[in-house]
Amino acid sequence: MTAQHPVGVGIIGAGNISDQYLTSLTSFPDLRVVVVGDLDTARAETQARKYGVAQWGTAADVLAHPDTEIVVNLTVPAVHAEVSSAILTAGRHVWSEKPLAVDRAEARALLDQAAETGLRVGVAPDTILGPGLQTALRAVARGDIGIPLSAQTVMQYAGPDQWHPNPEFLFAKGAGPLFDMGPYYLTALVCLFGSVSRVAALGSTARTVRTIRSGERAGTEFTVAVPTHVSALTQFEGGGVGQSVFSFDSPLTRTGFVEITGTEGTLVLPDPNTFAGEVRITRVPQGGRDAEWESVPLVGVEGGRGLGVLDMARAVRGGHPHIASGELGYHVLDTMLAIDDAVTSGETVHLTSTAPAIPLVPEDRDPRATTL
Numbered sequence: 001m002t003a004q005h006p007v008g009v010g011i012i013g014a015g016n017i018s019d020q021y022l023t024s025l026t027s028f029p030d031l032r033v034v035v036v037g038d039l040d041t042a043r044a045e046t047q048a049r050k051y052g053v054a055q056w057g058t059a060a061d062v063l064a065h066p067d068t069e070i071v072v073n074l075t076v077p078a079v080h081a082e083v084s085s086a087i088l089t090a091g092r093h094v095w096s097e098k099p100l101a102v103d104r105a106e107a108r109a110l111l112d113q114a115a116e117t118g119l120r121v122g123v124a125p126d127t128i129l130g131p132g133l134q135t136a137l138r139a140v141a142r143g144d145i146g147i148p149l150s151a152q153t154v155m156q157y158a159g160p161d162q163w164h165p166n167p168e169f170l171f172a173k174g175a176g177p178l179f180d181m182g183p184y185y186l187t188a189l190v191c192l193f194g195s196v197s198r199v200a201a202l203g204s205t206a207r208t209v210r211t212i213r214s215g216e217r218a219g220t221e222f223t224v225a226v227p228t229h230v231s232a233l234t235q236f237e238g239g240g241v242g243q244s245v246f247s248f249d250s251p252l253t254r255t256g257f258v259e260i261t262g263t264e265g266t267l268v269l270p271d272p273n274t275f276a277g278e279v280r281i282t283r284v285p286q287g288g289r290d291a292e293w294e295s296v297p298l299v300g301v302e303g304g305r306g307l308g309v310l311d312m313a314r315a316v317r318g319g320h321p322h323i324a325s326g327e328l329g330y331h332v333l334d335t336m337l338a339i340d341d342a343v344t345s346g347e348t349v350h351l352t353s354t355a356p357a358i359p360l361v362p363e364d365r366d367p368r369a370t371t372l
């Protein structure tokens with residue numbers, strides 16, 4: 001394969017999220033999806049046929065395919081590290097859905113394996129590459145809100161047992177609202193404020209048994225193994241504090257709330273689980289009046305889930321770092337594990353990992369352009 005060809009991509013895990021990935025990845029001319037694999041090979045076949053991918057089979061079939069340079073891991077969190085490690089062993093770069101792993105030891109081992117083999121690890125969320133967060137990063141860097149001081153985020157709803165056909169993994173180790181949705185909110189905060197240095201948190205579990213509400217298994221009960229409501233405080237190394245709610249226990253849906261307050265203004269971001277949306281700012285102290293809002297024009301081109309795979313593919317060919325990196329994913333995982341530890345112990349937990357600086361995506365970068 002020469003550098004003039006699109007980068008070959010394989011996918012392991014043909015479940016719920018694979019539609020979004022396959023829609024995007026098959027629309028980017030710099031990538032070519034060549035094979036889809038799953039434990040359930042019928043599911044892999046269905047998804048491959050639906051998106052015009054020529055081959056399908058098991059995970060081993062994906063790893064054996066000669067034309068893959070990157071393998072995308074869309075399995076469930078409990079096996080993320082095991083599957084990603086097998087991908088590296090097969091000599092392919094890994095893009096993994098979040099979280100990178102379920103504990104620090106397996107996450108670190110994975111990054112060490114990548115470093116030893118000269119291969120790359122990229123980790124979701126790649127929403128940080130979208131125009132929404134990129135516009136907010138530029139606004140903060142320009143000083144639009146002065147010096148950032150604090151952040152508030154809210155993600156609360158009734159939980160994925162309402163809509164996911166196989167939701168058990170979302171209430172098991174490696175998920176719950178903190179590990180499932182935390183990556184979007186905490187990665188956004190890390191991009192905006194830098195590394196987290198310490199956390200405090202409280203949590204609770206409203207119900208230890210839940211019922212699947214959609215799909216063929218609707219009515220099936222399962223056990224909840226994690227806190228389903230977490231309130232976390234985060235302190236950032238370079239200054240600034242955050243407060244975040246992650247909850248699957250609220251009949252009231254309030255998601256995508258991210259607000260950053262600085263010395264000169266407050267910036268409201270779009271949902272960090274999306275790629276665009278509205279960025280707005282208020283700088284006039286409100287007093288008793290309604291807030292006066294200005295829209296911040298979005299910069300960048302929308303791409304959808306899979307943008308991180310594309311960024312990594314272009315970085316592989318260009319020989320430069322990719323943005324949604326394994327080290328960033330490690331720091332966010334470390335932050336979530338620290339929050340989880342704080343829930344259990346009731347103590348403040350200090351972090352030792354740090355996140356790399358996050359470069360801005362060039363404004364004119366077009367995911368649908370042919371560049372390779």
Ligand SMILES: NC(=O)c1ccc[n+]([C@@H]2O[C@H](COP(=O)([O-])OP(=O)(O)OC[C@H]3O[C@@H](n4cnc5c(N)ncnc54)[C@H](O)[C@@H]3O)[C@@H](O)[C@H]2O)c1
Nearest residue numbers: 013014015016017038039040059074075076077079097098
């Ligand atoms: N569903 C969403 O809306 C969504 C959104 C963003 C991210 N994610 C993330 O994507 C990942 C997958 O989520 P999902 O909702 O698609 O889950 P899912 O349960 O619908 O699909 C997971 C698929 O992986 C397969 N699988 C599991 N272990 C495997 C193995 N060892 N080898 C090969 N295949 C294996 C399963 O058979 C299944 O088809 C999770 O990490 C989740 O956090 C999901």
